[in-house]
Amino acid sequence: xxxxxxxxxxxxxxxxxxxxxxxxxxxxxxxxxxxxxxxxxxxxxxxxxxxxxxxxxxxxxxxxxxxxxxxxxxxxxxxxxxxxxxxxxxxxxxxxxxxxxxxxxxxxxxxxxxxxxxxxxxxxxxxxxxxxxxxxxxxxxxxxxxxxxxxxxxxxxxxxxxxxxxxxxxxxxxxxxxxxxxxxxxxxxxxxxxxxxxxxxxxxxxxxxxxxxxxxxxxxxxxxxxxxxxxxxxxxxxxxxxxxxxxxxxxxxxxxxxxxxxxxxxxxxxxxxxxxxxxxxxxxxxxxxxxxxxxxxxxxxxxxxxxxxxxxxxxxxxxxxxxxxxxxxxxxxxxx
Amino acid sequence: xxxxxxxxxxxxxxxxxxxxxxxxxxxxxxxxxxxxxxxxxxxxxxxxxxxxxxxxxxxxxxxxxxxxxxxxxxxxxxxxxxxxxxxxxxxxxxxxxxxxxxxxxxxxxxxxxxxxxxxxxxxxxxxxxxxxxxxxxxxxxxxxxxxxxxxxxxxxx
Amino acid sequence: xxxxxxxxxxxxxxxxxxxxxxxxxxxxxxxxxxxxxxxxxxxxxxxxxxxxxxxxxxxxxxxxxxxxxxxxxxxxxxxxxxxxxxxxxxxxxxxxxxxxxxxxxxxxxxxxxxxxxxxxxxxxxxxxxxxxxxxxxxxxxxxxxxxxxxxxxxxxxxxxxxxxxxxxxxxxxxxxxxxxxxxxxxxxxxxxxxxxxxxxxxxxxxxxxxxxxxxxxxxxxxxxxxxxxxxxxxxxxxxxxxxxxxxxxxxxxxxxxxxxxxxxxxxxxxxxxxxxxxxxxxxxxxxxxxxxxxxxxxxxxx
Numbered sequence: 001x002x003x004x005x006x007x008x009x010x011x012x013x014x015x016x017x018x019x020x021x022x023x024x025x026x027x028x029x030x031x032x033x034x035x036x037x038x039x040x041x042x043x044x045x046x047x048x049x050x051x052x053x054x055x056x057x058x059x060x061x062x063x064x065x066x067x068x069x070x071x072x073x074x075x076x077x078x079x080x081x082x083x084x085x086x087x088x089x090x091x092x093x094x095x096x097x098x099x100x101x102x103x104x105x106x107x108x109x110x111x112x113x114x115x116x117x118x119x120x121x122x123x124x125x126x127x128x129x130x131x132x133x134x135x136x137x138x139x140x141x142x143x144x145x146x147x148x149x150x151x152x153x154x155x156x157x158x159x160x161x162x163x164x165x166x167x168x169x170x171x172x173x174x175x176x177x178x179x180x181x182x183x184x185x186x187x188x189x190x191x192x193x194x195x196x197x198x199x200x201x202x203x204x205x206x207x208x209x210x211x212x213x214x215x216x217x218x219x220x221x222x223x224x225x226x227x228x229x230x231x232x233x234x235x236x237x238x239x240x241x242x243x244x245x246x247x248x249x250x251x252x253x254x255x256x257x258x259x260x261x262x263x264x265x266x267x268x269x270x271x272x273x274x275x276x277x278x279x280x281x282x283x284x285x286x287x288x289x290x291x292x293x294x295x296x297x298x299x300x301x302x303x304x305x306x307x308x309x310x311x312x313x314x315x316x317x318x319x320x321x322x323x324x325x326x327x328x329x330x331x332x333x334x335x336x
Numbered sequence: 337x338x339x340x341x342x343x344x345x346x347x348x349x350x351x352x353x354x355x356x357x358x359x360x361x362x363x364x365x366x367x368x369x370x371x372x373x374x375x376x377x378x379x380x381x382x383x384x385x386x387x388x389x390x391x392x393x394x395x396x397x398x399x400x401x402x403x404x405x406x407x408x409x410x411x412x413x414x415x416x417x418x419x420x421x422x423x424x425x426x427x428x429x430x431x432x433x434x435x436x437x438x439x440x441x442x443x444x445x446x447x448x449x450x451x452x453x454x455x456x457x458x459x460x461x462x463x464x465x466x467x468x469x470x471x472x473x474x475x476x477x478x479x480x481x482x483x484x485x486x487x488x489x490x491x492x493x
Numbered sequence: 494x495x496x497x498x499x500x501x502x503x504x505x506x507x508x509x510x511x512x513x514x515x516x517x518x519x520x521x522x523x524x525x526x527x528x529x530x531x532x533x534x535x536x537x538x539x540x541x542x543x544x545x546x547x548x549x550x551x552x553x554x555x556x557x558x559x560x561x562x563x564x565x566x567x568x569x570x571x572x573x574x575x576x577x578x579x580x581x582x583x584x585x586x587x588x589x590x591x592x593x594x595x596x597x598x599x600x601x602x603x604x605x606x607x608x609x610x611x612x613x614x615x616x617x618x619x620x621x622x623x624x625x626x627x628x629x630x631x632x633x634x635x636x637x638x639x640x641x642x643x644x645x646x647x648x649x650x651x652x653x654x655x656x657x658x659x660x661x662x663x664x665x666x667x668x669x670x671x672x673x674x675x676x677x678x679x680x681x682x683x684x685x686x687x688x689x690x691x692x693x694x695x696x697x698x699x700x701x702x703x704x705x706x707x708x709x710x711x712x713x714x715x716x717x718x719x720x721x722x723x724x725x726x727x728x729x730x731x732x733x734x735x736x737x738x739x740x741x742x743x744x745x746x747x748x749x750x751x752x753x754x755x756x757x758x759x760x761x762x763x764x765x766x767x768x769x770x771x772x773x774x775x776x777x778x779x780x781x782x783x784x785x786x787x788x789x790x791x792x793x794x795x
Contacts, residue, residue: 425786434733441678444671
């Protein structure tokens with residue numbers, strides 16, 4: 001059977017094709033000595049040799065900072081103007097199966113009791129082209145959270161690398177099929193020998209069911225194990241900012257006494273001020289409580305409330321952590 | 337922007353906005369003397385009076401640039417004359433650090449001036465303002481800084 | 494002494510300290526599960542001291558755990574801290590700034606022949622290419638303030654004129670026009686994601702309420718646009734003038750690789766030239782920004 005193929009040499013044409021139709025092409029690119037997702041203009045910028053981009057591509061559906069409204073004061077009057085989001089067609093090339101899964105988690109929270117158009121409009125025009133992993137490192141643990149390099153949830157188009165460095169193309173969703181059709185000139189039919197996928201080993205001793213049931217028991221909330229596991233956490237928000245499922249934001253007004261912008265900025269549950277009350281009381285007064293919150297968010301709140309995965313096992317938080325606090329070590333401990 | 341119109345002179349040319357952070361006891365009194373002596377100087381300077389130069393946090397200067405200042409002037413009592421004995425000595429140390437930091441970051445040092453003006457130096461104050469204004473007028477508006485906020489983040493370029 | 498011998502002595506000393514009750518917790522480095530990366534560990538049980546390790550991967554500056562941000566660690570009792578010379582410099586600054594009393598901490602000084610810049614670079618051997626600039630110019634390979642020193646004396650003498658990428662880059666930047674420097678820094682800072690890892694990992698950023706958290710008014714814009722990023726990075730650098738010891742933790746922790754070492758080292762040079770002061774060497778000298786001299790020299794205040 002002939003398969004649909006995307007030649008590596010045709011990626012430049014695909015970028016141009018997306019560009020001429022007014023879309024943005026996001027791909028892993030080398031910036032400051034590391035591979036990150038970036039909106040690119042030419043195929044020369046694309047990095048093909050990477051395990052995972054340092055950041056997740058969530059910033060293209062949920063920007064780190066954006067204006068949601070602006071206002072002016074004139075005399076006693078306030079003139080408030082809401083902003084409409086104008087989502088540009090965006091294609092993300094080179095996402096990994098783990099992070100593709102995260103979109104359903106983000107969607108769940110942004111459409112839960114209020115539909116946040118700043119997110120949904122962008123996600124509605126997003127095409128995710130996932131590439132199955134042919135490499136992994138010690139921080140990868142997708143298989144431990146019941147995903148794998150073959151997981152297709154969240155992807156619109158699933159690509160597999162071939163031995164010649166090209167990709168086989170499998171359009172999964174309507175959006176993915178429409179994309180392949182729209183840019184049909186960039187794809188061709190042919191035979192391909194696939195490169196084998198690399199599956200990270202399942203970490204022994206981790207049992208998601210056990211973690212859930214343990215977290216569900218109220219008395220374990222005060223378990224001293226939290227303090228011991230996370231004593232070294234310094235409370236930077238790096239893990240939450242690179243995490244594909246973390247989604248917390250803050251609303252802040254920026255401007256002068258005459259006019260200002262209302263901005264939606266990323267925030268992190270790892271900050272002391274995240275839960276600080278106006279009274280001065282802080283329910284999460286120690287760092288371990290903040291870390292516990294992130295862990296519970298991933299392993300009970302999400303699965304229970306949205307039946308979606310809170311943690312996709314991409315391992316970004318492990319790689320980026322300045323004190324190498326490994327979430328899988330906590331998972332192992334809490335599986336006991 | 338109500339209350340914040342670009343000020344233009346009678347010729348309609350560009351007039352820079354200059355922020356001056358001055359101490360209450362020397363430079364402000366010096367500027368006051370210039371006023372009561374009916375000396376004329378360029379109207380481009382907006383003065384903020386603080387108790388002492390020691391109170392001037394470097395962040396004030398950053399904030400002034402953020403809010404559209406084309407130049408910043410910091411001034412206080414001469415060394416040894418501080419109303420609080422040592423405030424300006426501390427300030428001087430801080431400025432030595434801050435000036436080099438701003439220079440290293442690439443801020444044009446013709447936009448950031450430091451001076452000592454005593455209560456009796458009305459003439460020095462007038463000359464200072466005139467010189468600083470003329471210098472910044474030649475440089476034009478500080479567009480590099482003003483443009484920062486609306487520049488797109490790198491990833492989305 | 495090899496790393497293995499040093500580890501052995503370290504474990505024995507830690508056991509002795511914990512058993513005698515002289516300290517309640519030993520702050521040191523240990524392995525992660527895969528034994529590929531080091532991570533800070535806190536030993537309170539004398540039987541667990543074998544988890545302590547020492548090798549060129551022990552990059553973390555553990556002195557951050559002595560600050561008041563870590564109340565749960567302080568609650569454990571008197572700490573012993575395993576520290577390289579460069580980490581000890583930060584402890585010295587903490588002492589001069591009255592954050593720690595010298596007698597309240599037991600310093601186990603480790604003689605060090607260099608660390609890797611980032612743990613990911615480690616291929617089993619310490620070569621000059623993977624060492625950070627600070628190690629090439631290190632004059633505290635033999636710990637200068639310690640209660641107990643482990644390791645044979647290092648014979649290393651730092652070069653007279655500092656060498657390394659950081660110094661070369663500073664020189665190159667100094668030679669450029671202001672607009673070129675501006676473009677360089679704006680480009681570097683534009684990647685900032687305002688995660689504040691640089692602040693959190695720094696043992697000298699010990700304020701319980703950072704200026705970024707002062708929001709009435711919001712002094713530093715929390716948005717990660719270029720203006721907010723610039724004011725944050727300038728303020729962070731300014732608050733470390735005369736204090737930073739060039740331990741390099743901020744740059745190591747930065748998830749987007751902003752070259753913070755350049756800013757910090759530049760300011761260290763300024764302080765050295767202007768006030769003849771190097772921070773982190775003497776716990777009895779006041780930091781330059783809290784004192785003054787009537788004879789301070791400058792040439793820009795008119």
